[in-house]
Amino acid sequence: MYKINSYGKINLSLDIINKREDGYHNIDTIMQLIDLKDILYIEENKFNNLKISCNNKEVPTDENNLVYKAWNLLKKYKENDYGLNVEIDKKIPIAAGLAGGSSNAAYFMKAINDIWKLNLSNDELKQLGKKIGADLPFFFEEGTVRAEGIGDVFSPVKNFKNINVLIVNNGYKISTEYVYKKIKPLNKNKIEKCIKTIEEGKPFKKEFYYNAMTEISAGICPQIHEIIDELYSLNASVALMSGSGSTVFALYEQEDGLNNAYNKLKNKYEFVYKTKTL
């Protein structure tokens, strides 16, 4: 049995640059790995197939699961007749802007590459992952990176690890596709300023953190604005929606500020987690 951590991500800032010929959008974002994680339990079976189980009944366990899509991409590289049973212990809220599904698929790909010695390079895995979703390539980079293109062209950012993060999600699921369909590219070119303020370190300057998707997602889930305001009233240094939402994350420079906000909100919203950047 192999036990694999499958970490989530937040977008420390997100800009939409323009719409591409292929219908996707060029984005400019700072992606940050966080210690909020699912756990994948993987073991071989003798049936040359993939069996997925999950403690969250809202996660599909058929070919719609992104792990299944990863299996379909990788199985042609294996030189054995074994299959795999994958149990997903789901902690990351679904359709939340935290890329839980993409993370599961990416960490599954890394694990199988190692377990079955497929000898695929990180870049080959990244290119395969991109076929499953635009968020997958990030999980072959990890840490803190600037992502452009559809989210697959990376440049380094000074690492931003071990920062206190409060994750607040009211359980409202938002379709990424819906938000991208509604959004007008803004290209506010604010990412450079956010990178600069990250490189300067603390104190965090909230005016430089920005998510171009917030207004669209808050249009269908107004509570996003309420949660942001509430987090600022609880002394968050930064409070911002992650990705297409509905998750809002807050950065706290001090542990006691984080603990105070957590204790005030933990019984008010469906998912409230204390975590750290990785």
Ligand SMILES: C[C@@](CO)(OP(=O)(O)O)[C@H](O)COP(=O)(O)OP(=O)(O)OC[C@H]1O[C@@H](n2ccc(N)nc2=O)[C@H](O)[C@@H]1O
């Ligand atoms: C918004 C972001 C920001 O990190 O994250 P989430 O909120 O999903 O976590 C990502 O761009 C989400 O990436 P991901 O969720 O993998 O998107 P995909 O499954 O590849 O695409 C879902 C749909 O979103 C649109 N899409 C996605 C990525 C992109 N750069 N441009 C797009 O227009 C496309 O219409 C696509 O059909």
Ligand SMILES: Nc1ncnc2c1ncn2[C@@H]1O[C@H](COP(=O)(O)OP(=O)(O)O)[C@@H](O)[C@H]1O
């Ligand atoms: N392993 C998985 N974990 C979570 N959601 C998954 C998974 N595989 C497929 N899905 C589907 O993907 C959608 C949400 O994916 P997720 O990565 O959680 O969203 P987001 O990218 O917004 O964080 C949901 O519709 C869910 O049914």
